[in-house]
Amino acid sequence: MVIILYLSAAIVAIAIFYLVVSVSKTLKSVQHTLNSVAGTLDGVEKQMTGITAETTALLHKTNLLAEDIQRKSEALNTVVDSVKGVGDSIQDLNKSIKSVSSSVSEKVEENKETVAQVVQWSNVALDVWERIKLRKQKKVDAEPVPVEVKEKAVQRSRSFS
Incomplete structure (x- = not known):
């Protein structure tokens, strides 16, 4: 053991x-x-x-x-x-x-009517003004040109030619 x-x-x-x-x-x-x-x-x-x-x-x-x-x-x-x-x-x-x-x-x-009248009157005024201008223009064109002015114009034209 x-x-x-x-x-x-x-x-x-x-x-x-x-x-x-x-x-x-x-x-x-x-x-x-x-x-x-x-x-x-x-x-x-x-x-x-x-x-x-x-x-x-x-x-x-x-x-x-x-x-x-x-x-x-x-x-x-x-x-x-x-x-x-x-x-x-x-x-x-x-x-x-x-x-x-x-x-x-x-x-x-x-004021439509008033404006229309103003426009009409202004057209009439412009027309009258144009006629006056035309008459003045016709008077200026119708006046005889002085002789002296014509002679000077002729002399100038001769000097240039």
């Missing part, structure tokens, strides 16, 4: 030795994996630092762009208000022109 006891102790010792060797291999493998994970995490940390810097710069540029858009939007609002004012002024001017036009039309309609 003592042999069984020694054999059992030897089997237990071999099993413990095998267990220690297996645990040692497993721990080495885990250490290698953890070293690889640590290296990967270092790379990720560096990338995250770069991403954080780029994100901060992008956020800063976005804020500047938003402020610029806000200023330009306010300036554009001023322009739009001015254009609206011009449109309102033109609309008021159109209303005034329509009012004046309708007022003139009404006055012309009321």
